[in-house]
């Protein structure tokens with residue numbers, strides 16, 4: 371369709387070199403042709419042209435002093451992509467690979483993901499090219515304080531509410547929230563992922579991983595399958611991977627492999643999560659240390675090899691484009707019947723094509739990992755009413771939200787004649803709500 375081709379061309383030209391952003395936009399636009407045919411009013415109102423252009427992009431200097439007294443300078447970002455259905459909402463990523471294109475791809479995906487949750491949240495994302503690895507606690511604190519010293523003027527509980535992402539967990543959220551509170555003299559729900567004694571929500575830590583399994587469970591249940599007795603491979607060993615693994619065990623499956631950016635471990639008896647939590651969450655060490663404690667387990671260098679491990683279900687939960695065409699072929703050859711994306715855009719377009727062709731049930735990240743931001747939305751609600759719900763209450767709400775997202779994505783796919791294509795179903799369902807709001811709000 372001409373409109374979509376023109377928009378894609380303009381995105382490529384206007385955002386030259388931003389590969390991940392182009393990839394994320396292309397995937398959504400590819401789903402929208404039947405929608406625009408049915409809704410000429412979206413074309414007339416320039417909804418697609420507007421939705422691919424962030425409302426605001428902020429880039430700033432983040433100077434901080436390291437432990438040797440030397441001044442270091444990083445770059446900070448916040449992309450406020452779309453606020454049609456609520457305040458901007460999306461995580462902050464601290465990783466050396468961060469650049470404007472990566473933040474834009476994540477912010478763009480966030481628009482549709484947040485829409486799918488059914489909660490009133492717009493899309494945004496931010497971060498820095500700061501590398502938290504190997505930094506002391508003092509360095510992390512000084513960096514976070516400097517980052518917030520600029521960011522505070524752009525955010526607020528009704529404007530933009532950041533959360534964590536790669537490299538940003540409870541510790542970093544704490545230092546940033548502390549700095550915001552100091553500067554503004556306000557105790558408000560301006561960040562989510564807060565500690566339980568200072569405004570956080572129960573289940574937020576577990577939410578993305580748990581939510582991923584709830585979604586995948588719905589998807590495989592619809593085809594008469596379950597986690598019971600299934601072998602599961604999960605990439606990454608961070609927040610998403612660890613709590614996905616925890617839920618896999620609760621649902622009766624067995625996790626046989628986990629990874630980090632250096633390599634992966636294979637434990638045929640099932641990975642012992644207590645050990646992984648201690649190594650990664652408390653000691654902040656490498657996944658290779660696992661084999662020092664469990665001698666029967668094996669460690670392999672290189673994180674990509676994890677997809678050659680035989681499994682029934684694969685949950686890529688590390689980073690974008692970590693699962694390519696060859697990895698998808700290896701999974702199919704080994705009999706994997708379902709893939710659920712815990713990370714954002716972990717599968718390349720070629721890999722997704724292989725899954726669809728081979729009838730592997732495929733849950734796209736936009737839908738499957740929305741449990742994190744959904745629970746952040748629940749944290750915002752609790753902050754607004756100054757109350758804390760119990761673990762069971764939040765977990766129940768999370769479960770319902772994930773089941774609704776699955777239902778919405780699969781029914782939308784069916785309504786557009788694309789049965790079982792949850793990529794298209796999620797893109798279209800997420801888009802419709804935002805597009806209708808944009809229409810109602812005027813240009």
Ligand code: NDP
Nearest residue numbers: 535536537578606607608609610630631688689713714742
């Ligand atoms: P963490 O920082 O807690 O963990 C990230 C994990 O992925 C680590 O094991 C890390 O290994 C690995 N990793 C990071 N970068 C790479 C890379 N370039 N290659 C290989 N492995 C890598 O992050 P999260 O678990 O929070 O996030 C993981 C993914 O889930 C991201 O795509 C994120 O955007 C997405 N996500 C997170 C949500 C959340 O609530 N946290 C919500 C929705 C999506 P190492 O330690 O070696 O760097």
